[in-house]
Amino acid sequence: MxxxxxxxxxxxxxxxxxxxxxxxxxxxxxxxxxxxxxxxxxxxxxxxxxxxxxxxxxxxxxxxxxxxxxxxxxxxxxxEKVPHAHILCKTCGELKDISFDPITLVEDTVKSSDYRVDEVSIMISGICPNCK
Ligand SMILES: [Zn+2]
Ligand SMILES: [Zn+2]
Structure with a gap:
C-alpha cells in the first residue's frame, strides 16, 4: 500500500x-x-x-x-505488521524482527486467565553475528 x-x-x-x-x-x-x-x-x-x-x-x-x-x-x-518477536544485539544495538507469533507461546495460560489479550511482546537479547 x-x-x-x-x-x-x-x-x-x-x-x-x-x-x-x-x-x-x-x-x-x-x-x-x-x-x-x-x-x-x-x-x-x-x-x-x-x-x-x-x-x-x-x-x-x-x-x-x-x-x-x-x-x-x-x-x-x-x-504495524503481522505479530512477531524481536531480537536485540547487546553490543551494537541492532534490532531485528523474528517471524514468530508470541501469542502461540502463551495461548493456554491466557485462556485460563480469561483475559482479552491485546499484546504479547517478546524481546530476545544476545550478540549478533557481526559482533560475535
Ligand atoms: Zn551487534
Ligand atoms: Zn519489529
Missing part, C-alpha cells in the same frame, strides 16, 4: 510530515524518536519534537505504527 493510502486507510490526513515519517520507518525497520527527528528535520526544518511526538502518537492510536519497548533504552517505532 502506498503511504498516502495507508494513512487514508486509517482515516488520517496524509500530511507530508506523516508520509515522511512512514517512509523513514519503512526504510529503517525500527527507528528511535531521536533518529526520526534528525532525519525528518532535514526535510521539514521547522518541525518540533513535540509535533513529531504528536504525529507518532496519533498513528499509534489507530494502530498504524507500534512502539517497541527496549529494556534500558529509548523505545523504537515500527509500522
Amino acid at each position: 502506498k503511504n498516502r493510502h495507508l494513512l487514508q486507510h486509517y482515516k488520517l490526513k496524509a500530511t507530508p510530515q506523516r508520509i515522511a515519517i512512514i517512509k523513514l520507518m519503512e526504510y529503517s525497520g525500527h527507528i528511535s524518536i531521536d533518529d526520526l527527528f534528525k532525519e525528518i528535520r532535514e526535510k521539514f526544518t521547522s518541525i518540533s519534537l513535540a509535533t513529531l511526538y504528536k504525529n507518532i502518537h496519533t498513528m499509534i492510536s489507530v494502530s498504524l505504527i507500534r512502539e517497541v519497548k527496549i529494556p534500558g533504552q529509548k523505545a523504537k517505532y515500527e509500522i
